[in-house]
Structure formats: structure tokens, C-alpha cells
Amino acid sequence: MSLVERHDEFGALTRLYAEAARGRGQVALISGGVASGKTELLHTFAEHVAGAGAVLLAATGSRAERTLRFGVVRQLAQSPDIPGTLGEQATRMLRAREAADAEGGGDPSALGRESARMLDTLCATLLEVAKQAPVVIAVDDVQFADPASLQSLLYLQRRIRFGRVLVVLTEWALPRPTQAVFRAEVTRQPNTCHLRLAPLSPAGVAELLAQRFDQATAAALAPVHHAVSGGNPLLVTALAEDHRAAGRRAGESDVVVGPEFAAGVLACLHRWEPSMLDVAKGLALLGGTGAPVVLASLLGMTSDCAAQALDVLEMAGLLDAGRFRHPVAKAAVLESMAPAERGELHLRAARLRFRDGAQAVEVAAHLTAAADLDTRVSGQWAVAVLRNAAQEDLVADRVELAIRRMELAAAVTDEPAERADLTTELLRVQWRRNPSAAARHLAPLRAAMAEGGLSPRNRLHLAKFLLWYGHTDELTEALSALSGAPDSPTTGQAGLALHWLEFLHPPVVTAVPVPRQSGTIADPWTRVAAMLDRVRSGAARTETIAAAEQVLQSCRLGEQTLGSQLSALVTLILADRTDRAAHWCDALLVEATERGAATWLAVLGALRAEVSLRQGDLAAAAEGARDAVERLSVQGWGVAIGVPLAVHVAAATAMGAHDRAAGLLRIPVPEAMFQTQFGLRYLAARAEHYLATGRAHAALADHQRCGALMARWDLDLPTLVPWRSGAAAAHLALGNRDAARALMAEQMSRPGADGPRTRGISLRVLAATATPDRRTPLLEESVESLHTGGDRYELARSLLALSHAHNTTGDTERARTVARRATQLAKGCQADQLTRELIPGREAEVPEQTTERRPDTTAALDILSDAERRVAVLAALGHTNREIGNKLYITVSTVEQHLTRVYRKLNVSRRTDLPAGLPQQLLAAAAAEEN
Numbered sequence: 001m002s003l004v005e006r007h008d009e010f011g012a013l014t015r016l017y018a019e020a021a022r023g024r025g026q027v028a029l030i031s032g033g034v035a036s037g038k039t040e041l042l043h044t045f046a047e048h049v050a051g052a053g054a055v056l057l058a059a060t061g062s063r064a065e066r067t068l069r070f071g072v073v074r075q076l077a078q079s080p081d082i083p084g085t086l087g088e089q090a091t092r093m094l095r096a097r098e099a100a101d102a103e104g105g106g107d108p109s110a111l112g113r114e115s116a117r118m119l120d121t122l123c124a125t126l127l128e129v130a131k132q133a134p135v136v137i138a139v140d141d142v143q144f145a146d147p148a149s150l151q152s153l154l155y156l157q158r159r160i161r162f163g164r165v166l167v168v169l170t171e172w173a174l175p176r177p178t179q180a181v182f183r184a185e186v187t188r189q190p191n192t193c194h195l196r197l198a199p200l201s202p203a204g205v206a207e208l209l210a211q212r213f214d215q216a217t218a219a220a221l222a223p224v225h226h227a228v229s230g231g232n233p234l235l236v237t238a239l240a241e242d243h244r245a246a247g248r249r250a251g252e253s254d255v256v257v258g259p260e261f262a263a264g265v266l267a268c269l270h271r272w273e274p275s276m277l278d279v280a281k282g283l284a285l286l287g288g289t290g291a292p293v294v295l296a297s298l299l300g301m302t303s304d305c306a307a308q309a310l311d312v313l314e315m316a317g318l319l320d321a322g323r324f325r326h327p328v329a330k331a332a333v334l335e336s337m338a339p340a341e342r343g344e345l346h347l348r349a350a351r352l353r354f355r356d357g358a359q360a361v362e363v364a365a366h367l368t369a370a371a372d373l374d375t376r377v378s379g380q381w382a383v384a385v386l387r388n389a390a391q392e393d394l395v396a397d398r399v400e401l402a403i404r405r406m407e408l409a410a411a412v413t414d415e416p417a418e419r420a421d422l423t424t425e426l427l428r429v430q431w432r433r434n435p436s437a438a439a440r441h442l443a444p445l446r447a448a449m450a451e452g453g454l455s456p457r458n459r460l461h462l463a464k465f466l467l468w469y470g471h472t473d474e475l476t477e478a479l480s481a482l483s484g485a486p487d488s489p490t491t492g493q494a495g496l497a498l499h500w501l502e503f504l505h506p507p508v509v510t511a512v513p514v515p516r517q518s519g520t521i522a523d524p525w526t527r528v529a530a531m532l533d534r535v536r537s538g539a540a541r542t543e544t545i546a547a548a549e550q551v552l553q554s555c556r557l558g559e560q561t562l563g564s565q566l567s568a569l570v571t572l573i574l575a576d577r578t579d580r581a582a583h584w585c586d587a588l589l590v591e592a593t594e595r596g597a598a599t600w601l602a603v604l605g606a607l608r609a610e611v612s613l614r615q616g617d618l619a620a621a622a623e624g625a626r627d628a629v630e631r632l633s634v635q636g637w638g639v640a641i642g643v644p645l646a647v648h649v650a651a652a653t654a655m656g657a658h659d660r661a662a663g664l665l666r667i668p669v670p671e672a673m674f675q676t677q678f679g680l681r682y683l684a685a686r687a688e689h690y691l692a693t694g695r696a697h698a699a700l701a702d703h704q705r706c707g708a709l710m711a712r713w714d715l716d717l718p719t720l721v722p723w724r725s726g727a728a729a730a731h732l733a734l735g736n737r738d739a740a741r742a743l744m745a746e747q748m749s750r751p752g753a754d755g756p757r758t759r760g761i762s763l764r765v766l767a768a769t770a771t772p773d774r775r776t777p778l779l780e781e782s783v784e785s786l787h788t789g790g791d792r793y794e795l796a797r798s799l800l801a802l803s804h805a806h807n808t809t810g811d812t813e814r815a816r817t818v819a820r821r822a823t824q825l826a827k828g829c830q831a832d833q834l835t836r837e838l839i840p841g842r843e844a845e846v847p848e849q850t851t852e853r854r855p856d857t858t859a860a861l862d863i864l865s866d867a868e869r870r871v872a873v874l875a876a877l878g879h880t881n882r883e884i885g886n887k888l889y890i891t892v893s894t895v896e897q898h899l900t901r902v903y904r905k906l907n908v909s910r911r912t913d914l915p916a917g918l919p920q921q922l923l924a925a926a927a928a929e930e931n
Contacts (some may be wrong), residue, residue, distance in 0.1 A: 012028070017054070020134055024161075030168065039140050055135045083129055136166045142170065157186065173315055232451075257326055269333070290322055346375065361389045383409045384410075390425075403430055416448070460478075469638045469780055475505070503535075526564075535575075541752075566607070569584060588600075589604050605627055606628040609621045616791045618831055649688075650684075680721045681721060706726075759790070767805070823838045871895055
């Protein structure tokens with residue numbers, strides 16, 4: 001016997017057999033759940049009694065043969081152990097009885113007089129056989145026996161009281177309704193013993209597993225296999241096969257739930273009534289809402305039938321407290337359904353749960369599942385449910401699910417205005433994850449706008465995305481309808497959106513006047529809008545910083561608040577509070593990472609990179625900008641690509657990685673970017689690269705273009721883009737000191753130019769245009785301001801200039817001290833270009849076989865003649881020989897002769913090896929000569 005745990009039941013049957021052998025006929029009714037081991041117990045006992053010399057008559061009930069009259073009795077009569085005369089007599093009598101019943105008709109469940117006589121004869125003959133040897137009649141799955149056979153078994157039970165006969169029947173624990181009368185009649189007789197098979201215990205599972213694995217493995221697997229199978233022997237066996245197929249090592253306790261288990265679950269369900277499979281399907285589809293009344297409504301049955309089916313499934317080990325014990329069981333049931341059947345059932349479940357007032361997310365789950373299975377969803381009730389569920393999904397950051405539900409709602413609704421609302425929301429939500437994919441929603445919204453089907457609020461949302469994707473030419477059309485409209489959204493979140501649009505793309509004011517705030521402002525978004533107004537006007541930094549901090553402390557990252565938070569971060573950056581901007585950027589990046597918002601991560605990462613750049617952390621700025629660009633495609637970035645590209649180019653230029661900067665500048669950018677604030681930053685960064693690589697004219701052109709745009713837009717803020725500093729540096733490189741001085745005087749009078757970083761940069765460039773006696777105080781003030789502002793790179797540049805100024809005045813000791821400090825900062829920033837200017841003679845700058853050290857920049861000026869110095873400086877700035885000749889009014893041949901002497905004196909072989917500090921030294925020398 002394989003089921004060792006069935007010792008008690010087997011022992012009970014053995015005792016009953018012994019009683020029957022002594023002439024006291026017995027009946028054993030074995031009840032159990034599906035695949036609980038009833039059949040195996042019966043077969044094991046039958047083999048036992050057959051071996052003991054009993055006459056064994058066996059039959060099995062079948063769902064397919066329930067309409068076959070005397071079908072089970074016929075199987076008993078044809079058993080191999082039955083004496084030939086008895087079998088032939090029984091078969092002959094049954095055929096005659098069937099023919100007579102077929103002619104006479106009547107109730108198939110009633111035996112009738114002639115059938116009773118036949119059974120009486122058969123019973124008498126059977127009892128005669130029993131006198132020679134005990135007779136055991138075994139009927140498996142008696143619940144499927146035909147009515148005539150059931151009556152025959154009851155007839156036999158009443159006549160074996162004193163015969164050597166044992167009748168063993170197996171049935172479901174919860175029989176079919178038609179079996180209730182039979183069970184009641186059987187169990188009321190005094191010679192009946194009712195045995196109930198419970199699921200296997202953990203110990204029983206271990207014993208069963210011990211037949212397939214060693215004792216240690218069986219003991220380790222038993223707890224988890226019992227938990228998954230509920231003690232169902234068939235499922236335990238299936239789990240053992242899955243474990244064996246997975247090749248797990250001996251003793252491992254991890255449960256393997258695979259295809260054999262899934263097949264076992266379906267086998268259990270198909271053995272039972274169809275209603276059991278239906279209930280299992282309904283339960284799998286409903287998930288945790290499988291109450292009998294709900295299942296009954298879904299499946300069109302009574303609550304009692306549903307409750308009984310649940311009890312059967314629980315007893316079979318498939319369920320635990322009304323839920324599937326393992327997801328594989330649930331999945332197997334769902335996958336057994338045809339897509340059309342499953343879709344219709346989902347749709348029916350959605351209507352049912354909506355009628356019962358279930359949560360929107362639960363109803364929406366059925367609607368989306370039905371739609372995914374190509375089942376048509378319709379009705380405005382479904383649209384409302386899907387929209388509500390999508391909002392809940394967004395709060396829980398189930399973005400992809402929210403998008404799917406909004407897409408379905410947009411497809412279902414028959415209201416154009418609602419479809420436009422949904423499409424607008426889809427654009428906003430999908431942009432969070434994938435701007436490139438979200439762009440497909442622009443076309444239907446443009447069409448709706450052209451037809452007048454967009455509300456003012458949706459027009460404003462569309463305008464923001466038209467700007468992002470570079471469709472600036474359509475902004476006027478999108479916003480023109482807002483001007484003067486009675487329902488024009490100019491306050492609250494909508495008002496902030498207008499201010500933010502104006503700040504990023506100032507030409508927007510031509511389409512709709514942006515309202516300015518005055519008086520007491522209670523609305524939080526209006527306060528942010530007022531903060532942007534203060535930034536534009538260069539208002540007091542303290543108030544602006546406090547307002548920005550308040551916004552960041554009170555908002556959680558989201559579609560509704562992102563504009564406020566970005567406004568506050570930009571405010572802190574422009575107010576030179578990079579320390580606070582870094583703190584808030586880092587906090588928001590953590591939140592965006594946890595919520596998986598790729599676009600938020602990219603945008604916040606770009607701002608964090610700009611903060612790093614303004615702090616002088618060049619490596620972090622370059623890395624952060626690169627990561628930000630790589631998070632989205634270039635198309636997905638739209639016009640905002642200008643921010644990370646500008647930061648990366650500026651950082652690479654400052655680090656001396658000019659090839660990398662040049663490569664970044666070859667990345668295609670949308671032309672519309674140059675009509676936005678992003679384009680200003682890009683132009684400034686490109687100009688710095690041009691200047692660092694000796695293209696002063698190109699640098700000046702970009703800075704002047706930047707300045708012209710800022711002036712046209714009334715956005716001329718040095719803290720945003722200090723274009724005058726860059727233009728002045730370009731003028732100085734070209735020898736136009738007066739123009740440089742005028743630019744810096746103008747810059748320092750602009751609103752917002754008093755910030756420590758902006759002021760420090762301005763003072764350094766202004767010092768380069770000043771006389772030696774004025775240069776040192778200006779540079780000392782520049783150093784102090786930049787130290788306060790926290791930009792280590794710009795501070796290193798000012799310290800370098802201050803070192804040169806001290807050298808010019810003959811204070812070499814202070815020059816060396818300042819240079820050492822500048823060198824430390826430059827190395828910490830990884831500003832290799834600046835480090836080369838500070839240490840021009842370091843070993844890395846000369847060929848390996850050369851042992852001579854190059855002269856420093858100051859010594860180079862002493863070695864060279866005036867003519868050679870002028871040629872060397874222009875060559876160090878990257879000018880060609882022809883350009884140098886034109887500037888100095890000498891021939892190209894003369895330039896070549898000067899350069900040959902310069903290379904020999906400075907021990908270099910090409911112009912790129914010239915000391916990078918020569919241009920700054922030229923400025924100092926020129927100023928000294930003037931005085």
C-alpha cells in the first residue's frame with residue numbers, strides 16, 4: 001500500500017471483512033474530497049482480500065454512464081472472480097430486463113416488480129456463492145452510478161445481514177444532490193460503517209514523499225508541499241515530479257511549483273462536476289472577492305450551490321480560506337479558459353462588481369482584462385470607473401496601469417470633450433516615463449484644438465508640451481484663446497503654468513498677457529508665480545530664497561507640483577544658494593528614483609548637474625549631465641536638451657576635454673531651443689568652448705546673440721547667463737579692453753548681479769581691464785565673493801588671476817602662496833586646463849625623453865621679445881599664422897620666423913605646447929606698460 005497514513009481506514013476495512021467472513025454482512029461507505037486517495041485505498045484493500053481468497057466483484061461509476069440502466073450492476077456481473085454460472089445468469093437476466101424495460105418505459109429509477117424478482121434471484125445466488133468464500137463487492141465513485149444500480153445496491157444491502165458479504169463503496173465527501181437519498185438510506189442501516197478520508201497531514205505528506213526521495217529530502221520538503229497542496233495526494237505527487245524535474249539537490253526545502261502541479265489542479269477539477277470547474281474559474285477571475293453570493297451572481301447559480309462547490313474545493317486542498325493556495329493553481333485555471341470565455345466573464349464581473357459598489361480599481365481591473373482579451377467594453381459608467389481607477393493608480397505610482405486604463409477610457413467614451421481631457425492627461429502622465437512615446441498624443445490634441453474642442457485648461461497643458469517638443473510656432477495658437485476669455489485660467493496652477501511658460505519661453509507673452517500678482521497671496525501656486533516674478537525683477541534674494549524653500553518643503557513630487565518644485569530649484573540656483581539647491585535636488589532625485597519616473601529623474605538630474613557645475617565640481621557636473629542626457633532620447637528631451645548639453649560642454653571645457661566638448665556640440669538640437677531659456681545656456685557654453693579653443697570671434701558672436709535675445713525678452717539676468725562676462729573675455733582675447741570694461745560695468749549694474757558667484761566672476765573679468773593698482777583689490781574682492789558663493793572652479797580662476805597680479809607688482813611670495821591655493825582647488829575640480837596654467841612646467845607636459853623643464857609663464861615673458869610675445873600669445877589662443885599676420889600687420893613669413901624662435905626659447909615643438917597662461921600674462925604686461 002502506498003498511502004501509509006491510511007493505516008486506520010485500511011484497518012477498519014480489514015475488521016469489517018473479518019466480520020463479514022463470520023457471516024455478518026457489512027457495508028463500508030468511504031467519503032473523501034477529490035483526489036483524496038479513496039480509489040487507491042479501495043484498490044489496495046481489494047488486492048488484499050483477493051489474495052486472502054475472497055470473491056471480488058468490482059465496478060466503477062462514471063459520469064458518462066449515468067444514463068446506462070444497470071450499468072454498475074453489469075460491471076459487477078462481469079467481474080473476473082465471479083463464478084461462471086452466476087455471471088452468465090446475471091448477464092442473461094440483465095439483458096432480458098433491459099429489453100423489457102425498454103418496451104415498457106416507466107421511471108428508470110424504479111426497479112419494478114420484474115426487476116425486483118431478478119435482483120432477488122441474483123442476491124440468493126450470490127449468498128450461495130458466499131457460503132463457499134467471502135464475497136467483496138467494491139464500487140468506486142458510486143455517486144456516478146445510474147439510479148437502477150443504486151437501487152440494486154440498496155436491495156443487496158438489505159439482504160446480506162447474515163451473509164458473508166462485504167460491500168465497499170467510495171463517494172465524494174459532498175455528494176451530488178441526487179445521491180443524498182442513496183447516502184441517507186445506506187448510512188441508516190446498522191451494518192454500515194462510514195469512513196471519512198481527510199487530507200494528508202504533514203507527516204502523511206512526508207511518508208508519501210519518502211517513496212520518491214530519501215528520508216532527509218522528504219522531511220525537508222513535507223512542510224512546504226503540504227502548505228501548497230493542502231494534503232491532496234495527487235497534488236503532492238505532482239509537486240514531487242516538479243521538484244524532481246527541476247533537479248534540486250537532496251535536502252533542499254524550496255518548493256518547486258511547475259507544470260505537473262498545474263496539470264494536477266486541472267485534473268482534480270475535471271474529475272468533479274462541471275459546476276466545480278465553473279466555480280474555480282469564477283474564483284480565479286474574481287481573486288479575493290469569491291463570496292458565494294458573488295460567485296452565484298457571476299455564474300448564474302444559487303448561492304447554496306456556489307457555497308457547496310467552495311467547500312469541495314477547500315476539502316480538495318485547492319483553496320485555503322476561500323483563496324487558491326498557490327498562484328500557479330489560479331493561473332492554471334485562468335489559462336484553461338478560452339480567451340472569449342474569459343473576456344466575457346471579466347466583463348460580466350465588472351458589471352456585477354460595479355452594481356455592488358466595489359472599489360473602482362477592482363472594477364477597472366476586470367474592464368481592462370476584458371479589453372485585453374478583445375471583448376468590447378462600452379458605456380459611460382465604464383469610462384467613469386476607468387478614470388477614477390487611473391487616478392488611484394497614479395497616487396500609488398502604478399503609472400503603466402493608469403495609462404492603460406486612461407487609454408481604454410478614451411477609446412470607450414463617446415464624448416469628444418471627455419476624450420480630449422483623457423488624451424491631455426495621458427500626455428502628462430506618459431511624459432513622466434517616456435516623452436518620446438507620449439508625443440503621439442500631440443496629434444489628436446492639435447486636431448481637437450483646431451476644432452475648438454479643447455478647454456482653456458487643456459490648451460494650457462498642450463502649450464507646455466508644445467514648448468517641450470519644440471513646436472513654438474504653435475504656442476500662439478494654443479494660448480491666443482485664453483486672452484480675455486471669461487474662463488481663462490490665470491490663477492492657481494494654471495497661472496503658475498503661464499508664468500513658467502513665460503520664464504522658459506518669453507515670447508509667449510505675445511499670445512496671452514501673464515498676470516502679475518499683488519497684495520496678499522494665499523494660493524500656493526500663485527505664490528510660486530510671484531516668486532518667478534521676483535526672480536525676473538532681481539528682487540531681494542533673501543525673500544526669494546525663503547519662498548523657494550517654503551515651496552520645496554510643502555510639495556510632494558507629482559504631475560501637479562513638478563512645475564512648482566522646478567521653479568523653486570531654479571530660484572535657489574539663480575540666487576547662488578547652490579548648497580540648498582543641491583540638498584533639495586538630491587531629496588527629489590531619491591523620490592523620483594523610488595517612483596520610477598524617468599523624465600523626472602532626467603530633468604532633476606540635469607538641474608543637479610548644473611548645481612555641481614556652479615559649485616565647481618566639474619567631474620560630477622559632467623557625469624550628471626551625461627546621465628541625464630542618456631535617460632531620454634534626444635527627441636524625448638525636446639528643447640530642454642539644452643540644459644544637460646550646456647552643463648556637459650561647460651564642464652568638459654573647464655576640464656580641458658575639448659574634443660569631448662566638440663563632440664557634444666555636434667549632437668543635433670532643435671532650432672526652437674534657441675527661442676527658449678535652454679538655448680541661452682547652450683549658446684553660453686558653446687561660446688566658452690570656442691574661446692578656450694582659440695576662436696574668440698565665434699565666442700563673441702554667441703555671447704552677443706545670447707545678450708540680444710535676453711534683452712529682447714526682458715530677461716537680462718546675469719545670474720541666469722552672464723553673457724557680458726563671456727563677451728568681455730572674448731574682447732580681451734581680441735585686444736578690445738575698452739569694450740570689455742564697458743560690458744562689465746554694465747553687467748554689475750544689472751538686477752541680481754550682486755549674488756556672490758555672479759559678482760565674483762564679474763570682478764575677475766573687470767580686474768583684467770583695470771590698471772595694476774586697481775587689479776589686485778578687485779581680484780581680492782572677487783576671491784572673497786566666490787568663496788562665499790561656493791564655486792571652487794571660478795574661485796581657482798580668480799586665485800590664478802590674483803597670483804598673476806601679485807607677480808606683476810613684484811610680490812612673488814604672495815603670488816606663490818595664492819598659486820598653491822589655486823592649484824589645490826584646480827586639481828580638486830579636475831580642471832586640467834587651469835592646472836596647466838598654474839603648473840606649466842610639470843613633467844607631463846614635456847616628452848618623456850626630455851629632461852629640461854619648461855619655463856613658467858612669467859619667465860616666458862622675460863625670455864621673449866615684445867614681437868615674439870605678441871605672436872606667441874595669439875598662437876596660444878589658437879589663431880592661424882595668417883590671422884596673426886593680419887592682426888599684427890606683418891607677413892606670414894615673419895610670423896613663422898617669430899614662432900620658430902619662440903618654440904626654441906620655450907623648448908616646445910608646436911603651438912599647442914605653448915604655456916596656456918600666456919594670454920593672461922599679456923594682459924598684465926600691457927596694463928603695466930600703460931601705467
